[in-house]
Amino acid sequence: MKKRIVGLVYLFPFLTGGIYFIYWILSLIYEINQYFNEEKIKFKLLLVNFIITIIAYLSLLSIIILLNRDNRLVFLLLFICFALAIYCFYLIISTLLKIVKYVFIIQEMEGIEPKINKEFCLVMFIIYFIGIIILQNNINKIAMKQSEKKEEEKYGA
Numbered sequence: 001m002k003k004r005i006v007g008l009v010y011l012f013p014f015l016t017g018g019i020y021f022i023y024w025i026l027s028l029i030y031e032i033n034q035y036f037n038e039e040k041i042k043f044k045l046l047l048v049n050f051i052i053t054i055i056a057y058l059s060l061l062s063i064i065i066l067l068n069r070d071n072r073l074v075f076l077l078l079f080i081c082f083a084l085a086i087y088c089f090y091l092i093i094s095t096l097l098k099i100v101k102y103v104f105i106i107q108e109m110e111g112i113e114p115k116i117n118k119e120f121c122l123v124m125f126i127i128y129f130i131g132i133i134i135l136q137n138n139i140n141k142i143a144m145k146q147s148e149k150k151e152e153e154k155y156g157a
Contacts (some may be wrong), residue, residue: 001028001032001035001106001141001142001146002027002032002139002143003139003143003144004033004136004139004140006099006133006136006137006140007137009024009132010130010132010133010136010143012024013117013129015079019093021076021132022092024132025052025092025095025096025099026043026046027073028099028135028139029041029043029046030043031139032099032102032103032106033042035102037103038097039046039104041095041098041102046091046095046140049091050088050091053087053088053091054088056084057081057084057088059087060077060080060084061075061081064077064078064081069129076108076134077137081082087124091120093125093126096122096125096131097118097122097133099135100116100118100121100122100135103117103120103135103138103142104118105140107138107141107142109111110142110145110146111145112138112141112142112145115138116134116135116138117134120134121134121135
């Protein structure tokens with residue numbers, strides 16, 4: 001797993017309009033799958049879901065902008081956009097649940113204490129978006145433990 005600067009991981013989603021957040025989630029999925037040497041979280045399926053949802057959302061928004069505001073079709077399209085936004089939120093939350101679950105499992109396997117508090121982390125994602133800091137901090141612990149293991153193997157200590 002890759003060590004990242006926690007403050008930048010928290011700041012970049014705001015600076016990039018959420019694009020870095022999706023990149024970060026996909027990177028974590030890739031790293032977790034690499035750690036276990038198997039696909040614990042379906043990377044390609046999630047990527048396709050994100051892409052289709054975002055393209056559909058942006059397409060509908062562009063149609064809404066082009067249509068006359070008095071058109072009744074606008075209300076239907078706004079409702080569909082709202083449903084797509086809810087679905088995207090669901091994708092993110094369900095994926096974060098899986099990521100936090102596997103980070104907890106990895107911490108157990110590596111003997112890292114204190115382990116991530118799954119429920120608190122999820123609540124902090126939903127309420128304050130501070131779950132990013134909590135999750136990345138715990139991933140950094142794993143990355144440090146892995147680098148210590150590599151050093152020990154390298155020098156035979």
